[in-house]
Amino acid sequence: MVQRLTTAAADFDGQLTTLLSRKQEASPAVAEAVRGIIQQVIKEGDGALRDLTRRFDSHEADSLAISVAERDAAADRASPEAVAALEAAAARIETYHRKQMPDDELYTDEEGVTLGWRWTPLEAVGLYVPGGLASYPSSVLMNAIPPRVAAVPRMVMVVPTPDGQINPLVMAAARICGIEEIYRIGGAQAVAALAYGTETIASVDKIVGPGNAYVAAAKREVFGHVGIDSIAGPSEIVVVSDNRSPAPWVAADLLSQAEHDPSSQSILITDDAAFADAVEGAAEDLLAVSPREAITRRAWEQNSALIVVRRLGGDGMEVVNRLAPEHLELAVDKPEDLLPSIRHAGAIFLGRHTPEAVGDYVAGPNHVLPTARAARFSSGLSVADFLKRSSLIGCSAESLEVIGPLAMTLAEKEGLWAHGESVRQRLEDRGQ
Numbered sequence: 001m002v003q004r005l006t007t008a009a010a011d012f013d014g015q016l017t018t019l020l021s022r023k024q025e026a027s028p029a030v031a032e033a034v035r036g037i038i039q040q041v042i043k044e045g046d047g048a049l050r051d052l053t054r055r056f057d058s059h060e061a062d063s064l065a066i067s068v069a070e071r072d073a074a075a076d077r078a079s080p081e082a083v084a085a086l087e088a089a090a091a092r093i094e095t096y097h098r099k100q101m102p103d104d105e106l107y108t109d110e111e112g113v114t115l116g117w118r119w120t121p122l123e124a125v126g127l128y129v130p131g132g133l134a135s136y137p138s139s140v141l142m143n144a145i146p147p148r149v150a151a152v153p154r155m156v157m158v159v160p161t162p163d164g165q166i167n168p169l170v171m172a173a174a175r176i177c178g179i180e181e182i183y184r185i186g187g188a189q190a191v192a193a194l195a196y197g198t199e200t201i202a203s204v205d206k207i208v209g210p211g212n213a214y215v216a217a218a219k220r221e222v223f224g225h226v227g228i229d230s231i232a233g234p235s236e237i238v239v240v241s242d243n244r245s246p247a248p249w250v251a252a253d254l255l256s257q258a259e260h261d262p263s264s265q266s267i268l269i270t271d272d273a274a275f276a277d278a279v280e281g282a283a284e285d286l287l288a289v290s291p292r293e294a295i296t297r298r299a300w301e302q303n304s305a306l307i308v309v310r311r312l313g314g315d316g317m318e319v320v321n322r323l324a325p326e327h328l329e330l331a332v333d334k335p336e337d338l339l340p341s342i343r344h345a346g347a348i349f350l351g352r353h354t355p356e357a358v359g360d361y362v363a364g365p366n367h368v369l370p371t372a373r374a375a376r377f378s379s380g381l382s383v384a385d386f387l388k389r390s391s392l393i394g395c396s397a398e399s400l401e402v403i404g405p406l407a408m409t410l411a412e413k414e415g416l417w418a419h420g421e422s423v424r425q426r427l428e429d430r431g432q
Ligand SMILES: NC(=O)c1ccc[n+]([C@@H]2O[C@H](COP(=O)([O-])OP(=O)(O)OC[C@H]3O[C@@H](n4cnc5c(N)ncnc54)[C@H](O)[C@@H]3O)[C@@H](O)[C@H]2O)c1
Pocket: 033, 056, 057, 129, 130, 131, 132, 133, 134, 136, 139, 160, 185, 186, 187, 188, 189, 210, 211, 212, 213, 214, 215, 231, 232, 233, 234, 235, 260, 261, 264, 326, 367, 368, 369, 370, 371
């Protein structure tokens, strides 16, 4: 049975807090295990990667790299229909991300100071492509197209290959994106290798991409030594629906994220208890025929919930903002009426005819999105993740006369003599 909550209950706040803690994404046990793995990779390099790959992915990674020839041989085995779908998706994703490319700026202000900024791409990025409980060719596209648009020169892809099996469509996606440096490693050890480097793998400057609780915890650990995108851990969905949506549609949308991982979370917010009953029944029917029943049922029964609220546009929106979900579906006639009340969500799906799955694959926006309430302070992967902004500042001799004395005053107040002197000398030399 999936759990049932109602905002009318006196202890609703406590129940919601418990529900949020059900996601094991940030558990101390996972963090502890991950710290051990990272230390092992730092100390033993490639040897640790082979050892951990044997332990967690059940194969001997004699060669850690997947060569371009191996990539292409595998990609050639992918079904042409699936490759065509990937190519169409890639085109839509690229069009969307090209619109995110920011412009450089240069202007002269009223005091005659030239100011602006300039964007430059990162030099080397690591792309984590998950591959433990499912294969994710779509995540190759979502990871690799933004840095390609940003003109990052070195893209390194890591992907676990359980039992040594290379997924042909993942390789086809890598070929579409022009990724030539690929390693058959996953989990926290892959994140550690990208962050610290090994004999075979040169370190990168930033690591992006989604993964399970171990990958998410590893990204938290290496942050600071390298950049990371956001914490994109086990998938989540919140569906806000009135009783006019077909219950099987809503049930399928909820299960679409539950089936990713036993740590996933799916939550319905509705203003009709009878509709919640109908969705629960429809979900049972779907679970009975799902080929991924075991994973899906665990996420559904252990971490998920049906929440009955008084008013979707009132307490319903307060609950949404507390949850700050990765994906938020507004399955109502007029989603635009609810939109202004939403402050935190990675991606918002507008109206009953927008299943979250179109965002996962083909709509265009990125599916690498913040989870575990990280949508309160971060956003989905974008071109901006692969760019840095340098400020530009240029004074003429005349404009330095206008703003220089202000700097001298502040330098004196901070007791930083050479700061003031650097301005004073220029002003004095000009005065002579
Ligand atoms: N938020 C997002 O944007 C987004 C997008 C796509 C997928 N996802 C999520 O990515 C995840 C993919 O997970 P996955 O498991 O299929 O693949 P994965 O590649 O993330 O994880 C597999 C790796 O986990 C490690 N691992 C597994 N059990 C371990 C253990 N007990 N101890 C140490 N390490 C262990 C192994 O190294 C293995 O290679 C799912 O949670 C899915 O929901 C999130």
